[in-house]
Amino acid sequence: SSLKNGYYDYIVVGGGPAGIIAAEKFIEAGNKVLLVERGVGPTVATGANETLVWNKDLTPIDLPGLSADVGSLDLWDEYLCSDTAGYAACVLGGGVTINYMVFVHPPAHDFDDNNNWPEGWKWKDLKSAADRLYKRNPGTILPSADGKRYDQGLYKVLSRFFNKLGWKSVDMITQPDEKYQVYSYPAWNIKDQKRAGPVRTYLPEAEKNESFDLNLGAKVIRVVRSGSQVTGVEVKLASGKTEIVSLADNGRVVLAAGALSTPRLLFNSGIGPKKQIETAKMSGITVPSEKEWLELPVGVGLRDHPIFSIYVETGGNYGVPDYDAIINGSDTTDINLYKNGDGLLTQGKHRMIFFSSNELHGQTRYYQGSCAPNAGSVLGITTYLTHGSTSQGVLGLDSNQNTVIEKSPYMQTADDRRAARSFIQQLVNDIQNPSTGFKLETNLNTTAILASQSPGMHYTGTAKMGTDNGLENGTSVVDVNTKVYGMDNLYVVDGSIHPDLPTGNIQTTIMIIAEAAAARILAQK
């Protein structure tokens, strides 16, 4: 094995956006770092060889123009985790490798209202971390090198609709705080006409350093503990062999397996509700002896954005690209444009993103609508209930080592249900106003739209950060330095620690928090 015992200052578990960013920061600070990722590399540079027939440097996943259809690629199924609840990706880059690339710069209020993010994690504290991220991985609302936007039929129709309602056009990158009755061209995680994200914008920097090891196809089973000290991790290698990799003296383990997988690592390590640790033990994991168990509320507090699907017949004519022709190379018009860095294939799925909010009993709830063309003249609006939602669920474990949703995180409170209904009803009224000429399709009324609820795939909260120590009846699993309560050298930096949901798609916030968390960890002597 390439794994060196007693060598690493940091073992980072999980090569998703949070894990790659944290690992790179630890390397930058002069440490010896191992990044362990259970999946394969998705880019040519990281070992992928299923490239496009017309470009041997790019996989279909890299091409922005195919991201709208990413869910129908064979690679997508290959990359999805098969042992987690909900949706997560088990591939280097995590969810960012297979997602729809919507890149929402978070507004300050995401951290400053509702009192969920603790002191030290308000926007004024996070802004410098965001700036560091945006410098490397800025996102764009104009990806085509020629400065043109392609396929703008939907944007024209919907901007006319929203203008009539008095909504305002904004640039969601330069005006992130504008989140009431606004619409924007979509911001995408695209750089140099390719899917961006930490695999491209952080990992190459880490890989230049000899003190950095990346181990792919290696699944961490648990951390190895001696009381409150982590001494190493147990890893199942690509070869099928299981090994324990020990830390250097004063080394640290940093979990970044994602909000749906980090809890499993904690349960397997004797950290979490008793019931979950017992299940881990029954499934054959070597959990510590019971006197070492730390009964923290891991998995409790699972959150996500629910999605409600609205389809509108608008009379326009949009259509969707011919994905087969892009893959087999016969769409020479778009492919030739792309070869110059231009055109439809440089863009993601959506053509417009809107935001708004409503208030109920003094609580503001936000909504995002991601609008994309469907076949013919129908457009689809993926409507999310976002920041301000008050529902929480529970993530647990089954005896086969799958994480499972024990209680749904969606629409658990009467106020969430009432507020979401009121927002959707207003939108339906506006859409159905005879002056628009629009007609609802598929889900024909508010009740049907609400019943279409599906996962937003923006999971958080399963190892929540906060000052109320979970070992003393509080709700938090990690402290404000992201260290697990009761442990000396175990940290978490992924979506699990977010104590709140953002107003928009979450990946940007995941990356900002990982930047900030790595800085906090490095500052702990």
Ligand SMILES: Cc1cc2nc3c(=O)[nH]c(=O)nc-3n(C[C@H](O)[C@H](O)[C@H](O)COP(=O)(O)OP(=O)(O)OC[C@H]3O[C@@H](n4cnc5c(N)ncnc54)[C@H](O)[C@@H]3O)c2cc1C
């Ligand atoms: C289908 C889909 C579409 C999405 N669309 C968008 C979008 O358009 N915009 C947006 O902002 N967000 C989107 N998201 C959400 C976003 O991608 C995730 O929130 C984000 O990737 C979470 O980052 P993370 O680092 O916390 O965890 P993850 O991305 O889940 O990364 C965790 C990593 O850890 C690895 N891992 C897990 N367990 C182990 C283990 N035991 N040992 C070793 N490695 C392990 C995994 O393989 C993975 O690489 C989408 C998510 C999905 C699933």
